[in-house]
Amino acid sequence: MVDDAVISGLEVAVQASPDNHQLRLHLASLLLQAHRAADALTHATTVLAAQPAHLEALRLAAWSAEEVGDARATGYQQLHNALTGVQIPSGRPAQPSVSADAVDVPISAPLLAGAEPETPDASHLLESSMPRVTFADVAGMQEVKQRLERALLAPMRNPELTRLYGKSLRGGLLMYGPPGCGKTYIARAVAGELDARFLSVGLSEVLDMYIGQSERNLHAVFEEARRRAPCVLFLDEIDALGRKRSQMRGSGANVVNQLLAELDGATTSNDGVFVLAATNSPWDVDPALRRPGRLDRTVLVVPPDQEARRALLDLNLRHRPHAGVNTAALAAQTDGYSGADLAHVVDSAAELALEDSIRSGTPRPIEPQDFRRVLRDVKPSTGPWFDTARNVAQFANEGGTYDDLVAHMRARRLL
Structure with a gap:
């Protein structure tokens, strides 16, 4: 059962x-x-x-x-x-059947048979085949880059000075903001800036149906990062892995406890391992995870600015036939759209051009009228997130945790 x-x-x-x-x-x-x-x-x-x-x-x-x-x-x-x-x-x-096709967590034959679980191997999480990206590949978002440079990159590039001032080459940073705004891409760019290995971890690599196996998986992930140091360990959807223990039942709290122990380096040093975590719901993250020495620095990742929106539109149009499309004007019309929203806008415009081409039998490029039709229907997906964030910014900003969110929303007249 x-x-x-x-x-x-x-x-x-x-x-x-x-x-x-x-x-x-x-x-x-x-x-x-x-x-x-x-x-x-x-x-x-x-x-x-x-x-x-x-x-x-x-x-x-x-x-x-x-x-x-x-x-x-x-x-x-x-x-x-x-x-x-x-x-x-x-x-x-x-x-x-609960097969490896059904869930990304490696499931061995002895484990399915009820035998003692084997020690998990997390080496497959290293994205060795991914093209290396740096901040030069991230359009706009200057405030985010500057915050990351100050909090992480400068200390890591100057290890002697960092140690002189009593700081260790470890730590953690939490990125939060609306979905689809590029938190994962920025994490990869951080690894590229440091010339470090990138270890990306999601829910499916950690959560397991067998009691105690989730904790073993999480420990294996951190051990792999320590062996591969310098390494950027990216924990996606940290609100699910590290949800407030008061909101959890059963063995779920044990995963949070294990995560706290790994961040503290309870069994071995985390020097050379920098933990980047991302979430759309920072208010659901267990407060203990944000104490000093853990995920003690925070960066708000908001929808791309106009410069970044134009770059994203150009990128999505790069290998598609188009004519007369003014991406600068489109960028001005798409304020508040996330990167994922912009990709969807281009995909939808391409669908309209494809539909016309199939109907007429003659291929035609994507044209400005396609975007005009799409923008009448496709609206920014970030609105509901900011509706929730407004309540947090107004009534749950204890200790100035969300001061950057308050400043952003006031600047955009969302608060």
Whole structure:
């Protein structure tokens, strides 16, 4: 029987990271084992809405739909069979598979068999194949760059002076702001500036259904970063890994305790390891994580300024046919749009041009009227975040934690 606490913890994680399809399917598999087929079907169909040909989602949807008597079961089975040529077994199996395809956490055969879990290996998280980027590749965002330079880069580039003034080459910094504004890209640029290795960690690399395994995974991640120092360790969605313990049930708080111990270097030194964490919800992060010596510095990453918006539009248009598009004028019209919003705007304009080309049989470039049509429908996605942040800035700014957010919102007349 699946532990309800494990399911509850995964439900919290999925709520915090709704686009993590692997994690959502892992939860759906456990729900199916727990005879909650209707809930499993909801999660499986959510993934299928984004990825209609996802094989694991089709299998789980077929089993779940069949159990609850949903007429869609046959359709899911037929689509799966057409894609793979393999028949899905009829009916829900007694133990639905939880495979490495369903969740990014490496799951070994002994662990699935119930044996003692092996020590995880986190070396695969190093992005050795990713092109190295630096601040020169980040358009605009001068305030963020200056804050990172002062808090992190200058001390790391001058280790002798840093030690002379009694500072260690370690520490942590929390980046927060609306989703889609480039926090992950900036973290990679920090690693490029330091010529350091970049270790990126998300929920799926840490959370595990077996009690105690999540803590082992987290320890393995930090051990890998220490072996690879100098290293930038990037913890994405830190509000899910390090959520306030008062809001958590079951073993979830143990992950936070493990994270605190690793940040403190309880077993070994963290010299040469700089921890960058990112979150859209800093107010949900456990206060203990932001104490001195841990994630004690904070940087607000806001939607790109006009210079950055123009650069992002140019980047997204670079390999697409276009004519007469004035990206400077578009940048002026898209105030408040995140980087992800701008990519969506360009994609939508390309879809309109493609649709016309298919209809007429003659390819045409993306033109200004495509963007005019798109901007009537596509609005900035950052509005809801600032609506929530407004309450925090006004009523929960204890000790000046969110002074930079208050200043930004006042400058933009959002407060």
